[in-house]
Structure formats: C-alpha cells, structure tokens
Amino acid sequence: MSLRFELLSGTAVGPRRGVLHTARGAVPTPAFMPVATRGMMRGVPHDRLRPMGVDMVLCNAFHLATRPGVETVAALGGVHGMLAWDGPVLTDSGGFQVFSLAETCRIGEDGVRVEDPVHGGWIDWTPEHAFAVQAGLGPDVAMVLDHCPARPLERAEVEPAVARTLRWARIQRELHQARGGAASGQALFGIVQGGVFADLRRRCAEELVALDFDGYAVGGVSVGEDHPAMMRAVEASCAHLPVDRVRYLMGVGAPPDLVEAVARGIDLFDCVYPTRCGRFGTALTRRGRLHLLNARFRADRRPIDPDCPCPACRSGVPRGALRAGFKARELNPPILLAMHNLHFTVQLARACREAIAAGRFEELRREVAAAYPARGAS
Ligand SMILES: [Zn+2]
Structure with a gap:
C-alpha cells in the first residue's frame, strides 16, 4: 500500500x-x-x-x-x-x-x-x-x-x-x-x-x-x-x-x-480562507485578526506581524503601506497578506502537532479561542 x-x-x-x-x-x-x-x-x-x-x-x-x-x-x-x-x-x-x-x-x-x-x-x-x-x-x-x-x-x-x-x-x-x-x-x-x-x-x-x-x-x-x-x-x-x-x-x-x-x-x-482573507485585507495572527484597511493602521510602521518569520513580514513592509496599497489597488498587498496568512495557518497546524506532543494542546486551544472569540467564517 x-x-x-x-x-x-x-x-x-x-x-x-x-x-x-x-x-x-x-x-x-x-x-x-x-x-x-x-x-x-x-x-x-x-x-x-x-x-x-x-x-x-x-x-x-x-x-x-x-x-x-x-x-x-x-x-x-x-x-x-x-x-x-x-x-x-x-x-x-x-x-x-x-x-x-x-x-x-x-x-x-x-x-x-x-x-x-x-x-x-x-x-x-x-x-x-x-x-x-x-x-x-x-x-x-x-x-x-x-x-x-x-x-x-x-x-x-x-x-x-x-x-x-x-x-x-x-x-x-x-x-x-x-x-x-x-x-x-x-x-x-x-x-x-x-x-x-x-x-x-x-x-x-x-x-x-x-x-x-x-x-x-x-x-x-x-x-x-x-x-x-x-x-x-x-x-x-x-x-x-x-x-x-x-x-x-x-x-x-x-x-x-x-x-x-x-x-x-x-x-x-x-x-481557501487564509488566501481569501488576505485578498480582502485581513491578516491572521496569534493575537487575532487584523483588518488592515482600518484607519488605525494608516501610519503603523510595524510589519503585518512583528513575531512572524514569513517572507512578507520579514520584508518589513509596514502595515500602513499595505493599507495604502490596498486602497490604490496595488498588486503586492494581497499577495503579501495571502503569503502571511497561509504561512500562519500552516504553522498553526504545526503548533497543534507540537502542543499535542508536549502535552499542552489545551493551552494552545485556550489561546486561540481567546484570540478568535467569534466564529470565523470559513
Ligand atoms: Zn508573516
């Protein structure tokens, strides 16, 4: 087999x-x-x-x-x-x-x-x-x-x-x-x-x-x-x-x-949720969703998620620049966000594996439930 x-x-x-x-x-x-x-x-x-x-x-x-x-x-x-x-x-x-x-x-x-x-x-x-x-x-x-x-x-x-x-x-x-x-x-x-x-x-x-x-x-x-x-x-x-x-x-x-x-x-x-979210300006992080089109990100100089090692975050493009790019219908912002969200989701599954192996899955479960209190449309 x-x-x-x-x-x-x-x-x-x-x-x-x-x-x-x-x-x-x-x-x-x-x-x-x-x-x-x-x-x-x-x-x-x-x-x-x-x-x-x-x-x-x-x-x-x-x-x-x-x-x-x-x-x-x-x-x-x-x-x-x-x-x-x-x-x-x-x-x-x-x-x-x-x-x-x-x-x-x-x-x-x-x-x-x-x-x-x-x-x-x-x-x-x-x-x-x-x-x-x-x-x-x-x-x-x-x-x-x-x-x-x-x-x-x-x-x-x-x-x-x-x-x-x-x-x-x-x-x-x-x-x-x-x-x-x-x-x-x-x-x-x-x-x-x-x-x-x-x-x-x-x-x-x-x-x-x-x-x-x-x-x-x-x-x-x-x-x-x-x-x-x-x-x-x-x-x-x-x-x-x-x-x-x-x-x-x-x-x-x-x-x-x-x-x-x-x-x-x-x-x-x-x-398709991670990439689709990315195309619409939403970033997934361990602390919850960030809607980058929101006005509060206008002058935010941080990358999508400062703790994330994905290429989009490592490139250092600031949240404010992504927001401006989305509004101007630039090609790169949805690509960078899709990349980040996919990386995040793949790594979340990996985090589940590691948490199960280490006997702390319930801890991870509580953390994710707190960061995503409302049901995520998927
Ligand atoms: Zn990232």
Whole structure:
C-alpha cells in the first residue's frame, strides 16, 4: 500500500498526532493543505510552499477538468507537473463545486448534470466520471464523489443525500479495487455526509468504514451551519471512524475551527480562507485578526506581524503601506497578506502537532479561542 497513516499519539475522538506516509513524502499531522484550485496558488509563488512548511497541496478536479482539461493536465505531467510540486497532492471530486452550482445542476440517482461553466453545455458528473477524471489528473489521493446537501439542517434533504453518497461510494470503491487500490499509486478517501444529524453521520461513517477506504473525510460542514453545529457534526463523524486511518475535514481552515476540529480528532484540513482573507485585507495572527484597511493602521510602521518569520513580514513592509496599497489597488498587498496568512495557518497546524506532543494542546486551544472569540467564517 503506497499510502499509510501512522498514529503517533491519540485516539478516535481526541487530539491526535500522526504521519501520513505517501509515495511522495511524509505529511506530519495535523496538517493544513493549501488550495491550488486550478493547479495554481492564488497570490503565493509555488517555490514558497516548502519553506512555509507545506507538505501536501489540494487541487479541484472539477475545475481542472473544465479548464484546461484532463488531457492537458496529463500532458503537463499531471497535477504534480502542473504545480511544479514533488510532494503529495489530493484532488477533491468536484462534489462541493458541483452542488454549489445548485441553480445550474440537476441531481439524479446516477450523478449530477451540471452546466459546463467554461464551454457551456452540460457535463454528466457521475461517480464513474469523477473517478476517471481523478485517475487522469494523477493525484496521490482522490476523493469519492459525494452528495453535499446545500441545507445541512433539513433532514428531508440530508437523508437522501447520505443514501446517494453511500451508493456512489460503493461504485467508486469497486472501480478503485479494480485499478489495484492504493497500490495503483492513487489512494481513495470516502466522505462522511449527514448534515447536523448525529444518527445520519454515524450511519454514513459506519457504512463507509465497512467498504474499507484508504482514508476518510468529513464533508458537508461549513456550509452555513453555526460553529457548535459544525463541531457536533465533526464529533458525530469521528466517533465512528477507525483510529488508524487519516481523517480529513473538508473546506475548514479558519483558526478557531481548525484548532477545535483537531481537538475532536481531525488530522487534515484544506481551505481557501487564509488566501481569501488576505485578498480582502485581513491578516491572521496569534493575537487575532487584523483588518488592515482600518484607519488605525494608516501610519503603523510595524510589519503585518512583528513575531512572524514569513517572507512578507520579514520584508518589513509596514502595515500602513499595505493599507495604502490596498486602497490604490496595488498588486503586492494581497499577495503579501495571502503569503502571511497561509504561512500562519500552516504553522498553526504545526503548533497543534507540537502542543499535542508536549502535552499542552489545551493551552494552545485556550489561546486561540481567546484570540478568535467569534466564529470565523470559513
Ligand atoms: Zn508573516
């Protein structure tokens, strides 16, 4: 098996530390994966990723399949070639993207018919198609196509979504087996759906575990429910996942959400939150968020975070200059902030690892909760 999770400490439901071993290198967990939606980071040069502490990157299969297309990505050397990145890559199956285009998608029992956002016309995004696309893109980890319901609080919507997710998971598990499983060089993770309903989360997790996936993701969170509901969904999922497989919380990465999910047994994260915040002038720090467009930063000569060793902070560009640059729509301020925020988030996951190892995770948890009292939108 070319992908293996080694649990160093922890159990099924509390904070854990481990290592995800892949053919392209080890990923110490908890870990944050930056999102290169179309095989390209936004605002962060790819050669900065390793020095920041990034070990694994995520790309979106749906977006890559529509542009530039699977054949072109393959001609560029797959997702690794496209990213000029020799570490592990995970692609999501397009489930979230497809369903977030809810107004232009038609959900059927066999898959989703979605309008092609690039070329027009319709794409049948079926479990078979999502699997084939990812096989063509060549990531180290592919995700199953799942049904991520738009309204996680509506049982009438969530229940059939779980049934569909499980049915599609079985189809993709068979395709994965036929291809040689993880030994093919590509692992496949199942995705737990179930909205805010503990019994549906449990049923989905248990049935996926019976199918024996290489890892498991918790999906369908951060889609409009509040922070406590999100955390209950994480708990209800993790409680029924095997201790010795990696768990990945999809689309979550705001500092308080990340730390609270680590507290509940999550190992892997991805989110566009750090880079998106940066583009809108918000810096993430251990002391909380700084909204640099605020007038109080007009003449502030300090770098974004004087304690931060990232290239943006080390360059010494003052907060006041970034604020002026944002207002003048200069190109560099959002790039510098995206770089800082990504560095901060990757290092926050590392801080979780170190705190768990040193037996002071609760201390870190209190510190982050105090710095980020309101729920971070992620
Ligand atoms: Zn910094």
